[in-house]
Amino acid sequence: MNASATDTLPSETEIRQAPPDDYMSARQLAFFRARLIHERDTLLESAHRTTLHLQEFESTPDPSDRASLEEDHTLELRVRDRERKLLHKIDEALVRIDNGSYGWCEDTGEPIGIPRLLARPTATLSVEAQEIHEARRKMQGG
Template sequence: MAKLTEQDIIGWKGSEDDYMNADQLEFFRERLLQMKEELVINATQTTNHLQEQEATPDPADRATLEEEYALELRTRDRERKLLLKIDSTIRKIDDNNYGFCEDTGEPIGLLRLLARPTASLTVEAQERRERQKKQYAD
């Protein structure tokens, strides 16, 4: 069978028994690997950019540069955490546990996974966790 496209995923009308079949798992594996590759490229570009840093005598320019670098490093730190989540998600695909809610065991849903391939909870379970977190924070 040909590789699935995003349109195939959006228009999927299969049965529950066919949810997370081999073709769907391969589609999401490819999507995750592509995300990972983009993040690694971004990290490499940041490293190169920071190594090209030139000293500037003007304190205002230096402060601006430092702020830009700090923002870039925060972004890369978020991406580093996402890389770990991508690797964890790929392991779930390998173990045939991908696409099912960690809390309820229910299908997460193809559209949610298309929007957020690393999702590990259904929308309802995610909302429940966020409400609980908010209650403890208040």
């Protein structure tokens, strides 16, 4: 790959306005890699802060205060679990960038599309394939 292709990252506006034949070019892949890495770093920092917060022992003799604290901790852990799953999806997206399959629908092989990837950089399905996938899941009751 030409080193100058990724020297300066394109802006989101440039990504949106790129011609169709520029889809998943080296510059676009570099843009999405940087976005995914930034999101991963933000999630990891948030997880670290939560870990430190949960390690702070807050003892209170009042049962309602204790229950409120436990509820807060449960909510934090639920959020962290969601973030853990997102971290996994980010890592998978980075692998797809490396293997050349990023930006392409895993069901149809068609482009996922820049607007969808900007909204959800970990997307693996085009909007149409995602709708079919969700409709099937509803019909199967789950």
